[in-house]
Amino acid sequence: MYKHLKGETEIPVNPQRIVSFYHLGELMALGVKPVGTTTFILDNPLISDTSGISDVGVPPDAEKILSLEPDLIVTTAAFAEAVEGGYDALSQIAPTIVVEQYNDPIKDVEMFGDILGKQEEARLWNEQFTAKIAEYKEKISPYVGSDETFSILNVRPDALFVYGDTNMGGNIIYKYLGLKPTAKVETDVIKGETWEISSEVIPDFIGDRLFLAVNDGAEDKLKDVQKLIEQSPAGKANKVYNIDFDEFLLSDPISVEQQLDIIVDILVGNNE
Numbered sequence: 001m002y003k004h005l006k007g008e009t010e011i012p013v014n015p016q017r018i019v020s021f022y023h024l025g026e027l028m029a030l031g032v033k034p035v036g037t038t039t040f041i042l043d044n045p046l047i048s049d050t051s052g053i054s055d056v057g058v059p060p061d062a063e064k065i066l067s068l069e070p071d072l073i074v075t076t077a078a079f080a081e082a083v084e085g086g087y088d089a090l091s092q093i094a095p096t097i098v099v100e101q102y103n104d105p106i107k108d109v110e111m112f113g114d115i116l117g118k119q120e121e122a123r124l125w126n127e128q129f130t131a132k133i134a135e136y137k138e139k140i141s142p143y144v145g146s147d148e149t150f151s152i153l154n155v156r157p158d159a160l161f162v163y164g165d166t167n168m169g170g171n172i173i174y175k176y177l178g179l180k181p182t183a184k185v186e187t188d189v190i191k192g193e194t195w196e197i198s199s200e201v202i203p204d205f206i207g208d209r210l211f212l213a214v215n216d217g218a219e220d221k222l223k224d225v226q227k228l229i230e231q232s233p234a235g236k237a238n239k240v241y242n243i244d245f246d247e248f249l250l251s252d253p254i255s256v257e258q259q260l261d262i263i264v265d266i267l268v269g270n271n272e
Helices: 024-029 062-067 077-082 086-093 105-116 119-143 170-176 183-190 199-205 219-230 253-269
Strands: 002-004 007-009 018-020 072-075 096-098 149-156 159-162 209-214 240-243
Touching (some): 002 096, 024 105, 024 253, 062 086, 072 077, 077 086, 086 096, 105 119, 105 253, 119 253, 149 170, 149 199, 149 219, 159 183, 159 199, 159 219, 170 253, 209 219
Parallel strands (some): 072 096, 209 240
Antiparallel strands (some): 002 007
């Protein structure tokens, strides 16, 4: 019996036909390819080998899921609620577990190692990922000052978001590489609940270096804030780095490894 957010469920040993609404990268990091996942996850540009994985839609379609004859369904609470009939409808199709959404590849890989009986594969993945982080921290150290501060700004058509240490590269920048956030990012975002900000407070959040993700259709919004960005410490030092929103949206293990490569290449390449 596996204990999860909806209770306890008996799950098969070594399931062969998994439908996972959210955790595609976690499964693939353990060498498991599900038979189905959602459109949202399949659109991830950093996961290339999706052949043989069916699209169950967004919201997930119960009939499509049923047609895949799954022996295990894995979902987050939000995706379970999005299905017509919710968790009860899913559990009538196959054993269904509702799991946490940690946005932390190490925790997520450990969790799926326990679910699938692949603890050794999970341990090996986490070992190599931890070693990669240590290698990259050493690699960037000549190029990053100990007092330099970092920020992540996302410009959307109708909003501005500052990210903390969970996603959009924040987990990599702040948690794994140990780079410093600005004081305002630390207090208001990482330790607080502020994400969306107004244009006039942009200078309070931008530090010595800025990772900037501009969504499609946000060109006018970017023009509105361009001067504030240019007048920031990062802007004045020409240390504003563009990242792709779609590439940095998810924090699964496959994506995070590639995001780590991108960020380190930026930090090293812009200083060589």
